[in-house]
Amino acid sequence: MTHLVVVGASLAGLRAVEAVRRDGFDGEVTLVGAEEHLPYDRPPLSKEYLAAEECPDPRYREEETFAGDLDVALLLGTPASALDTAGRTIAVGDRTLSWDGLVIATGAHARTLPGTEHLEGVHTVRTLDDAVALRAALRGGARRLTVVGAGFIGSEVGAVGRKLGLEVTILEALETPLARAVGERMGRALTHLHRRHGTEVRTGVAVEEVLSSDGRVTGVRLGDGTEVDTDVLVVGIGASPATDWLDGSGLTIDDGVVADETLAAADGVYVAGDVARWPNALFSDVAGGTMRLEHWTSAADQGGRAARHAVDPAAAKPYETVPYFWSDWYDGRVQFVGIAPEGADEQIEVVAGDDAQGGPFTAIYRAGDRIVGALAVDMPAEVMKYRRLIGGRKTWADALELAEQRRVQRAQKQAAKERGEGA
């Protein structure tokens, strides 16, 4: 192995180049990125970056780190446009790069509402440039914010809007927001969080038309004919994996680049992050097939794995993981570990707190005889304890036992606190 090429200069790509250098790989390493920016952290873009008075710098590393410590050649500002797996080359602008090992970490692009891309006041939140524009729009005297899509990113932006004092309406096509991510019942519980903070959430509504005047958004018309006036419209309807550039490469593309359990998509080609679809062996008995995650933790993890496999395919091992994501709403935190099996409602047990008013609470998810997931709202001490059980393929009975232990521990702590305060 002499030349490792990593395509996609974000979280997964950064972790890829760092992992092999940490292992002592002494070949050439090139990191190719479509954006002009050095790799930066995306989660803050829908959170602190919009809310904080002072704009935080989301870059992970300084430019000198790449040239110096890491000895990585950066090729930023031009996307890779083609892959030849037989000849082991990629095209970047008018250059052709040869590789011995390749990591594909091109992530995902925000979906847009067709025809609205050039309207002033319409925003998506995926890139730093998106966040700079949205930050200015939210702070530039806007009074009303409308968010299309009650997913995690749309919800976070809505929450920031409230914090900044805007009137916020979230429009969701599904009857229950986030039903696919956390199940119907928990989707309803999370919707309470919005309502509790004065955000209007309208579910089961279709956006028929985006209204504008002089090239600027003024509102949306819904399927039932009602109109919602707005100054800023945020489109949060998910992301599509960035696979266009792989047309004709011969790789299997199916909502992501499909790989085997070692993250290999072809000889010498490995995938990582939001673009990667692979069979997660940890859940093969309860949820067959492949999964694609759009979570910080798995992107970081897979980046390192994919690159290690790319430089030493003979040592490649199956990659399995307990998915984890968090999302910050208002002053609280939503955390989820594992998977929410289909038809999850009958399989959920609320083991702490109360979901009726949107928390704080912790709920655990079952599939067959196993615990496979856990959701917590404003109970930061809970989910990671279940994450270990899920990763260890523990039973539902084990999970209920932990839940009982935790209940006792919390009660003891509470009692001690009350005694302390009484003294």
Next chain:
Amino acid sequence: MRINVDWDRCTGMGMCESLAPDVFEVDDDGSLILHTEEISADQEGEVREAVAACPTEALSLDGPIDA
């Protein structure tokens, strides 16, 4: 070997706890409790994983491993 926590960065995310529960624990209020600062050789593997997994890059290691 010692664990350093950058307390300004840590947001109580708990990835570290799920990988090395003997060393890290997130408290009910979301603050991180370090059960030990000096780590032993047999804890090194999982602590390194925890350092890599922290979403805020709040953890780092320095110094030699004590036998």
